[in-house]
Amino acid sequence: MTQTQPTTFPDSAARLGQAGAANYPGLDAWRSLPISQQPSWQDEGVYQASVKELSALPPLVFAGEVDVLRERLAQAAQGKAFLLQGGDCAETFDAATADRISARVRTILQMAVVLTYGASLPVIKMGRMAGQFAKPRSSNDETRDGVTLPAYRGDMVNGYDFTPESRGHDASRLVKAYHTSASTLNLIRAFTQGGFADLRLVHHWNKGFTQNPAHARYESLAAEIDRAIRFMEACGSDFEALKRTEFFASHEALLLDYERALTRIDSRTGNPYATSGHFLWIGERTRQLDSAHVDFLSRVRNPIGVKLGPTTTGDDALRLIDKLDPNREPGRLTFITRMGAENIRQKLPALVQKVTDSGAQVLWVTDPMHGNTVTSPNGYKTRRFDDVIDEVRGFFEVHQGLGTFPGGMHVEMTGDDVAECLGGADPVDEEAFLTRYESVCDPRLNHMQSLEMAFLVSGALSQASR
Ligand code: PEP
Ligand code: MN
DSSP states (O other), rough: OOOOBBBBBBHHHHHHHHHTTTTTTTTTTTGGOOOOOOOOOOOOHHHHHHHHHHHHHHHOOOHHHHHHHHHHHHHHTTTEEEEEEEOOOOOTTHHHHHSHHHHHHHHHHHHHHHHHHHHOOOOEEEESSSSOOOOOOOOSEEEEEEEEOOOOOOOTOOOOSHHHHHHSOHHHHHHHHHHHHHHHHHHHHHHHHHTTTTTTTTGGTTTSSSOOHHHHHHHHHHHHHHHHHHHHHHHHHTOOHHHHOOEEEEEOOOOEEEEETEEEETTTOOOOOEESSEEEEOOSOOOTTSSSSHHHTTTTTSSSSEEEEOOOOOHHHHHHHHHHHHTTTTSEEEEEEOOOOTHHHHHHHHHHHHHHTTTTOOOEEEOOOOOEEEETTTTOEEBHHHHHHHHHHHHHHHHHHEEEEEEEEEEBBSOOOOOSSSTTTTTTTHHHHHHHOOOOOOOOOOOOHHHHHHHHHHHHHHHOOO
């Protein structure tokens, strides 16, 4: 794991007033702990002004919504619901347009309906959206044609363009990330509360996407749902509950200056909440037990995720539980495993067994993307659809073998017709990368691959929930 030198100017940051949460004990303890993957801001004045501005801005999410999510996740941990978490590897400011956001939300709604219908289980819908703007990197630098510049770390830190100006770490981007998250969240709320997510529009969500096999399969499922709704309507049922849907926002809590500045004390309970998103997770590169990230997230009330890669030991998992979920509160802690298709069947059982034996109840979620990244012969970072599906299958098999519940799926996907992952029913090949590879970070499933995955998983899930 790379340790970048943090230059977060800790003393000056601690002096800045932080709306309500300024004096809450422990929220700044992370500043004296080892921290990795932080930017080296080029201008201290801009950094201070940005953190101060963020500290005074309204919260993006509300504590009550965060509590509802914790209850929903507790249901999933107990086998009574399933979490679908999806979105870009890295959101960008430029792609925060109505069309792109709408396509992504519609794709998640479609995947959720496929899973709900197939498994007769409530699906918790969560975007890797409205805040997924900072990326951990395995290397601090990037070299192209003999020129070396700082690596791209997400729009919240620097630009993707390969120039010294763009790659400098500019703290004013923290504020832009906040505002872009706010407008993204505003549109998501409008879509999901304002009629667009009404289940009676189940056909409508498919409109505008390219015709393909998964698209056609979805049409026939939508027709079945339509018929069922019309039947129930004819019987006099009232469908208020179908008109709106809950949709939660999540991102990796990587930049602790940003997260700290948006932490607020809930007036109802007096507890601190990270208000940058409903659900925050700690990445595979920043989950060291005594590190700043684990310490900071142990102190906020939000439901928390931790990514667990193939080197995770049972003891690591138990120590993370002790630190992040000392009260063993259902819904508080989610382990997102990303072992790789070739490892999952060997490595996951011991981990799940150890946690189960300890009496702790966490929510187990599969991330079948990050353990399966390869470079294509023509030089693109990609994933094979078959490997992704194989890891999901392995995840379900392991839980079935142990009698535990496979409670969710975390995917990098988009509603757009990109070519970034290889394969699928209407296969994407390497040639397509040349014209339709758009991701600035990891490769995403496109609309069709996302739907196809939902159909494949719904079969496994209906077995698991029986
Ligand atoms: C990610 O989710 O984009 C990511 C970097 O994952 P991980 O921390 O599991 O490598
Ligand atoms: Mn990623």
